[in-house]
Amino acid sequence: MPKSNIKEVMNKFREVVDKPYEKLRQWKKANEKKMAGCSPMHFPEELIHAAGMLPVVLQETDETITTGFSYIYPFFCGITRNLIDVGVKGQLSFLDGLVYADICVQNRTAASILRQNLPSVYVDVAQLPSSFTRKGVMEDTIKELDRIKANLEKLAGRNIDDTSLKQSIAAYNKNRSLLRRLHNLCQKNPRLLPYRDMQVIVQSSMLMPKEEHTQLLEKLLAEMEGMKPASVKGSRLFLSGHLCQSPKADILDLIEGVGGIIVDDDLYTGYRYYAIDVEMNGSPIEALAKRHLEKSLPVPTRTGLPMRWEKYLVDRVKASKAQGIVVLMVKFCEPHLFYYPFIKEALTKASIPHIMVETEHEVVSLEGVRTRLQAFMEMLK
Amino acid sequence: MALGYYSDLVSKGEVTRVAVGVDIGSLTAKTVVMDSNSHIASYKVIQGKIVDEAAAIASLNQALNDAHLTNEEIGFLVTTGYGRNMVSFGDKSITEISCHARGAQFLFPGVRTVIDIGGQDSKVISLNGQGSVVNFAMNDKCAAGTGRFLEVMAHALEVPIEEMGALSLKAKNPATISSICTVFAESEVISLTAQGRLKLDIIAGIHEAIGRRMHSLVNHVGMIPPVVMSGGVAKNTGVVRALEKLLGTEIILPPEPQIVGALGAALFAMDELKAKSMR
Numbered sequence: 001m002p003k004s005n006i007k008e009v010m011n012k013f014r015e016v017v018d019k020p021y022e023k024l025r026q027w028k029k030a031n032e033k034k035m036a037g038c039s040p041m042h043f044p045e046e047l048i049h050a051a052g053m054l055p056v057v058l059q060e061t062d063e064t065i066t067t068g069f070s071y072i073y074p075f076f077c078g079i080t081r082n083l084i085d086v087g088v089k090g091q092l093s094f095l096d097g098l099v100y101a102d103i104c105v106q107n108r109t110a111a112s113i114l115r116q117n118l119p120s121v122y123v124d125v126a127q128l129p130s131s132f133t134r135k136g137v138m139e140d141t142i143k144e145l146d147r148i149k150a151n152l153e154k155l156a157g158r159n160i161d162d163t164s165l166k167q168s169i170a171a172y173n174k175n176r177s178l179l180r181r182l183h184n185l186c187q188k189n190p191r192l193l194p195y196r197d198m199q200v201i202v203q204s205s206m207l208m209p210k211e212e213h214t215q216l217l218e219k220l221l222a223e224m225e226g227m228k229p230a231s232v233k234g235s236r237l238f239l240s241g242h243l244c245q246s247p248k249a250d251i252l253d254l255i256e257g258v259g260g261i262i263v264d265d266d267l268y269t270g271y272r273y274y275a276i277d278v279e280m281n282g283s284p285i286e287a288l289a290k291r292h293l294e295k296s297l298p299v300p301t302r303t304g305l306p307m308r309w310e311k312y313l314v315d316r317v318k319a320s321k322a323q324g325i326v327v328l329m330v331k332f333c334e335p336h337l338f339y340y341p342f343i344k345e346a347l348t349k350a351s352i353p354h355i356m357v358e359t360e361h362e363v364v365s366l367e368g369v370r371t372r373l374q375a376f377m378e379m380l381k
Numbered sequence: 382m383a384l385g386y387y388s389d390l391v392s393k394g395e396v397t398r399v400a401v402g403v404d405i406g407s408l409t410a411k412t413v414v415m416d417s418n419s420h421i422a423s424y425k426v427i428q429g430k431i432v433d434e435a436a437a438i439a440s441l442n443q444a445l446n447d448a449h450l451t452n453e454e455i456g457f458l459v460t461t462g463y464g465r466n467m468v469s470f471g472d473k474s475i476t477e478i479s480c481h482a483r484g485a486q487f488l489f490p491g492v493r494t495v496i497d498i499g500g501q502d503s504k505v506i507s508l509n510g511q512g513s514v515v516n517f518a519m520n521d522k523c524a525a526g527t528g529r530f531l532e533v534m535a536h537a538l539e540v541p542i543e544e545m546g547a548l549s550l551k552a553k554n555p556a557t558i559s560s561i562c563t564v565f566a567e568s569e570v571i572s573l574t575a576q577g578r579l580k581l582d583i584i585a586g587i588h589e590a591i592g593r594r595m596h597s598l599v600n601h602v603g604m605i606p607p608v609v610m611s612g613g614v615a616k617n618t619g620v621v622r623a624l625e626k627l628l629g630t631e632i633i634l635p636p637e638p639q640i641v642g643a644l645g646a647a648l649f650a651m652d653e654l655k656a657k658s659m660r
Binding site: 353358365367368369371372374375378379 | 463475476477478479502513514515517519520521522
């Protein structure tokens with residue numbers, strides 16, 4: 001495949017990411033298929049897929065917040081304010097359903113505001129347990145997944161049997177494994193793709209029909225795996241944070257522009273999304289519950305995880321041979337802010353240089369960020 | 382002049398040259414010319430309402446002139462400051478954080494903390510004792526507490542900015558001023574003036590507000606003495622005293638605090654020059 005085909009595939013991914021809701025509306029009209037949105041992070045998209053609907057993970061768009069201002073506090077995070085804003089403006093009314101998984105207080109508030117303002121959309125909140133050490137947590141998770149499953153069946157007008165759910169899980173596992181292959185390839189040959197493109201690839205996986213995305217990804221990988229490693233000069237960096245939204249491309253460009261070579265990440269629109277597969281043996285609902293409880297990557301919205309986030313991060317940074325870590329903090333992300341002091345302490349203790357960059361929905365002063373990032377690179381040399 | 386101009390001349394082996402650092406800040410442009418013995422041959426600070434390439438070139442030309450040198454005798458030129466990437470000349474750009482640290486270490490070997498308050502940004506840099514930066518914090522959202530903040534306050538009080546430091550030391554009952562926002566702080570100053578508060582007390586309050594803001598930035602990186610202060614605001618004795626009181630430590634002042642960044646840039650240029658001559 002000539003290089004121009006990489007461009008062609010990337011353009012297809014970019015089309016949907018640049019204007020997600022417009023593209024999804026067009027897709028729905030053309031395919032006459034039901035579509036259900038879900039909040040980022042914890043909700044298993046496989047359930048929506050198995051009901052024969054198109055699952056889409058809601059994304060933050062660049063739109064200026066206007067009408068939404070009257071519905072939400074200004075000290076809520078960007079994606080929450082943005083989703084409420086586009087919701088109350090009617091831009092999400094093409095959805096048939098919208099399922100939130102309980103992530104944080106802000107997210108729950110968004111669900112109730114959207115429920116009131118999107119009367120034609122079925123809106124539900126999946127109360128998936130956040131404390132993993134409680135007795136009976138597995139039973140509760142299965143019970144809640146079964147409840148949501150029954151509601152999705154009603155919405156879709158068809159049953160979700162074990163066979164179809166397993167097929168959906170297999171389709172998702174396949175896509176995840178390809179994304180991991182791409183991740184590993186870019187770890188071995190950093191800068192094969194600008195990191196902004198990596199985000200586009202993952203975000204488009206959250207928005208496009210999985211099978212279509214998988215096909216395009218296979219095409220892309222076939223080409224990329226034959227490419228010569230890019231010549232890179234700079235400092236190896238690990239990127240952490242942004243738990244439920246993609247970092248702005250400008251910030252990623254800045255990091256690379258000042259000589260940062262991003263070798264690994266734990267971003268939601270990165271490794272976190274495709275790191276873990278769902279088991280194919282036994283009951284598929286149990287397998288989804290297991291993925292939520294036992295295979296969850298450390299995250300500040302869950303407690304009682306097998307490993308604390310800061311330890312996990314230190315281990316991952318060391319394994320990736322990164323010289324430093326850039327923590328991307330979404331302004332007003334309470335769970336991340338709560339956890340940050342532990343991370344800072346652990347990184348300092350492990351002598352891992354780090355810098356925290358706060359990002360927000362509205363424009364950040366990029367010149368100041370550039371100076372701080374460039375100074376961080378100079379410090380690493 | 383184009384990028385790489387000076388270094389190209391050296392690589393061609395045409396001349397042995399001086400190292401130059403140009404710090405293009407928001408309110409001033411500073412140049413330091415360093416001779417081959419790492420001595421400061423000359424320096425120049427140019428104050429302007431808008432600092433652009435012309436101001437940067439003016440400071441460079443005047444510093445060269447003072448040292449009886451011409452452009453052709455520059456071996457390597459490093460730009461720094463917020464306008465470091467804006468200008469079309471220079472061989473390399475390095476951030477003001479690295480440059481202030483390097484300049485301060487040159488002047489005061491063993492310095493562990495550098496506080497720099499410039500025209501529109503302020504930073505605290507932590508060094509390891511050998512001159513390497515180990516951590517830093519910088520104002521990233523707003524310019525309250527910087528040189529521009531002081532300018533706005535001086536204007537509101539109709540007091541020459543150079544006199545603010547000495548005046549504030551005579552204050553007996555400092556006023557309380559918000560340290561959060563320049564615009565709101567200006568309103569507070571106007572309102573305090575209307576209430577009949579003494580200018581001395583208001584100025585002392587302004588300096589304390591800057592001190593509190595910097596204190597919080599210092600806490601981000603942790604303070605280890607000796608502490609050096611650089612940047613134009615270090616010339617204001619009132620701010621320095623307020624900070625010393627809040628930090629509970631003595632602050633060492635360079636003879637010319639405004640050129641520390643340009644000095645650091647010149648030292649980095651000297652490294653490049655030496656490395657080139659060894660190749």
